[in-house]
Amino acid sequence: MNEQVPLTLADWRAAYLAGARPAELLAARLAHVQAHSPREAWIRLATPDEVQAQAGALQARLDAAGGDLTPLLAELPLFGVPFAVKDNIDVAGVPTTAACPAFAYTPGTDAGTVARLRAAGAVWLGKTNLDQFATGLVGARSPYGQPASTFDASRVSGGSSSGSAVAVARGDVAFALGTDTAGSGRVPAGFNNIVGLKPTPGRVSSSGVVPACRSLDCVSVFALTVDDAAEVLAVMEGEDATDAYSRFVPGPAQLPATLRIGVPAQPVLDATHEAAWQQALAQARALGHTLVPLDFAPLHAVAELLYGGPWVAERHAAVQALLDSQPEAFDPTVRAVITQALRFSATDAFRGQYTLRAAQQASAAWWQQVDVLMVPTSPGHPSFVQLQADPIGANSRLGTYTNFVNLLGWSALALPAGFTSQGLPAGITFIGPANTDAALARLGQGWQQALALPLGATDRPCPADAPPPLRAPATEATLPIAVVGAHLSGMPLNGQLTERGATLREATHTAPLYRLFALPGTVPPKPGLQRVAEGGAAIAVEVWDVPLRHVGSFLALIPPPLGLGSLQLADGRVVHGFICEGHALAAATDVTHFGGWRAYVAALKARSA
Template sequence: MLPTILDLTSLSEAYAAGKSPLDIIEIVIARRAASTDPAIFITPTPDDILRAEVRALMMRAPEPNSLPLWGIPFAVKDNIDVAGLPTTAACPAFSYRPEKDATVVARLRAAGAIVIGKTNLDQFATGLNGTRSPHGAPRSVFDKNYVSGGSSSGSAVAVASGLASFALGTDTAGSGRVPAAFNNLVGIKPTPGLVPNVGVVPACRSVDVVTVFAPTVGDGVAIRKVMEGFDAADPFSRKAVPASLPASGLRIGVLDGAEREFFGDKEVEALYDQAIERARGLGATIVPFDYAPFREAAALLYDGPWVAERLAAVETFLATNAADFDPTVRGIIEGAKGKTAVEAFNGRYRLEELRRKTEAEWEKADVLLLPTSPTTYTVEEMMADPIVKNGHFGRYTNFVNLLDCAAIAVPAGFDADGHLPAGITLVGSAFADDALAPFADAMHRTLNAGMGKDRLAAIPEASRVPQADDGLVPIVVVGAHLTGMPLNHELTRPGGRRIKSCRTAPDYRLFVLPDTVPPKPGLIREPGFDGKGLEVEVWKVPAEAFGRFVQNIPAPLGIGKVTLDDGSQIAGFLCEAHAIEGAREITELGGWRAYVTDQRIPK
């Protein structure tokens, strides 16, 4: 029985256990036919062609999992070419049938992935809400009254509803991130130029990016790595020089003061604040920064001369087919007709001035943590005020490509009623794509909000994005070595760094060890015990210091593998079972810090 969400780990395990890609594609066909949202696809791949493509894959690569994406079903936004299927950009009169795959599609197919169809979008990728299509508006998988986000609307819904393992979108102003937020998904937004755009209908050619919607950060990164790489046929393709970030102790920039704008949505604001606290718990230093220059840069994308790029992409077609455009899309694109070359240069100058101002803010922070969208709306609300409300969605997304940034959007949880999701986005410098991924993955895992519409789904351990090797050894501490406790100096003096605060798995118990100075707890694992987990910290120390540290641990304490609440296992303090006989159990307090506070023991 396959899970609702078709993540890469689940399918790889199914194939290793004897399932065939033909079995999986039949499940996809059945799910697609049973879908209650008729606006997801513009052109589904016909059933018989899907079966034929799977058989061809199995002839080419008969061994299970012998290719990176062997038998993995994916959907493609219908402004990206797939040979044999029409490309329409959600405008039937514009339709053409490409003879070649877009570069990214060709690379994914070569890796074994199977295209299940072309998905709906805001026409000509103009919009962030998903209502600007003659094929209807795909809806949030959590409430059919609400927008799914756009322009990559159908792609996000296809993944979140379990029809595809991943989907391609495009992102000029936030279209690879906003739909992820509204559907409890990860959105991978590469640095401009990292992924080729050959075979993609342009919106703003100089800043367009092909993106990935996926259930997990690990899945999204793996898929992006298949797609990326220089393509000489794309004049905006670039040879990447990866940027690095600190492996621990990240400085995370967050919104402050008047720049915190949620348009009255207290629920999303609360989720943003909770995300900040989760980042702090993961060991990040939280730093307020001035968003104003980023916001001013964002405004240039639609209010400045860059809107003329949208006209440049469809100028000839618009001249003969204006009546075939969605009225809102047409109004936006025709608004560029008055733009002059002088305005274009002045816009470029203004962008560079603002870029210089943002440099001062980047001195404060390694990564920015922003709401993906400050709010959401029903389809009815969006249709009644399509320009203003669409603009609200882009408040924290529109600057990212203009300022040449990498970004990863991850879920931020659900509102107080558990009704609608929201998202946060981590933004880094150009080509920090890989460097952003471990922290983004950790943020997603701390949330426990599932994947897509399956809120109970556990994020597979196999998809975890590892931290870059910094030469330091991780260790879990539970008692006197916690931050602020008497023995914490044994970690800090040799250069140790706190990575995060978290909890153990549920099957651990905690006891007060008698006659220890300073007072210490004993952590015992008891399989089958169903607790709430215990507060611990994960630190990293130099390897030499770790060796000395272990050598000096007094009995009955020792070092063993401690399983954390996210499923990971890290070396940490454990206690010999005999030592807890007659000792006071404090498991119900949730951790040593609570006991110390309760007993008024000096720290």
């Protein structure tokens, strides 16, 4: 691929900062994908009109900011960056098929993750292929075709997030969303020489995702670099009141400089992958870490619960109605896997829960012996011929080092680690306890820089001097605070937030219950927001995540008649936000009709120009 074609987030930002227009750059990228990307990687590409609508909205935001993208990046860190969405994740107005045409439906809203990405300026370019109902680790159980590894057309791409991994490895998109229940966000990364970030269960919303195992599902991220995957996670992560399994807990920023890394004492590996695994072990030692051989038998026993235990009933619960009415709509192997649920009773389900809870308690002791685990992402890389000869066995083997992770509530990061003598990628995965997502990303950044492998299946070298990400996964507790005036991005007092490490969560509006006033005599000029019983409007606000340890010092800077109170947002959520004492509004100017302070200030500047 041409050196000038944007691949990473930094590449795309650089292109826009240099003056490229979203409409032109994104149209060119879509045309390239239409002409050159393997069709079986995609279930539906965005139309030129859909891409142009997204590009046009971004251009309007840029024009309103006077054409200067730099301050706008605080609000839109993914400005104009194309991404792909696995087709079991909702994009508003676009059919979700889960690789089963008979199941297809058209959602009215974006999935929680997609909504946050689009609010940050990202542009969806298409819906990608997958193992039907995300049931598989091979990527070949789909009526829309069988994507192949980008390194060998005779071998599987990995799944279930097959198309997403292929699209990223080729450089078609900067990043893509997958889902991960048994390893679907990691195995395809290993087979395509890319990064696969699987968050701690609950860190990222699963609303708008067709469930596989609803209690275990994670939305995952594929990217060419760890920096990019971590930045996308930072945009997506956080509590979601619409997801009953949402449980966001920030974790440590980094691990010790010298790690105790647990590795399988007796690794399960194909002969073709043994040399690559030994090279990965040598690399870990070269980075100064200590390897601790461990008996993985307890983890393999946990892994057996996912398909050999009652958790398969969760897959049945998600598709029971269609399975009962149209069993022929299912891929035969997928149907065979899901109908195993009928062997289990409610009693079996509780027995499985008891077994898992005991394993979770026992496995906690692992983190007293080691800081992280390092495993082969997969034992080997099957061909389509091998898969056809043993569809279930070949698939099951791929879950050797992945199936137990979500059951135990852990986080994981799949990374490129070199190549076999056959020229196939041989990835490794770092696994950490719950909520170590940010720390694993820091570890992965160092690993990727040290190996300096090419990015995906492109000929682009891993960047050695990439600019720092604009956002990083949260590492401490924060309080969301809605700002309405001088603290908005690019406004005079925004530095009071950024110097405290606050990060912009979203730009949104209040519920239509407020009026906005320009307060007289304030320096810098400030607005006052008042809730009213009638005649209210929706007012533009930004919600910033302020570290709890800095909330007190931030409050101390707020002068009367302003203060923090409860503010209702457009979607019904209530957050802390700026409000104004009523007595101060008597001499203030009502500017509600501008819809927000930024628009009012822009109108004043235009009037005085």
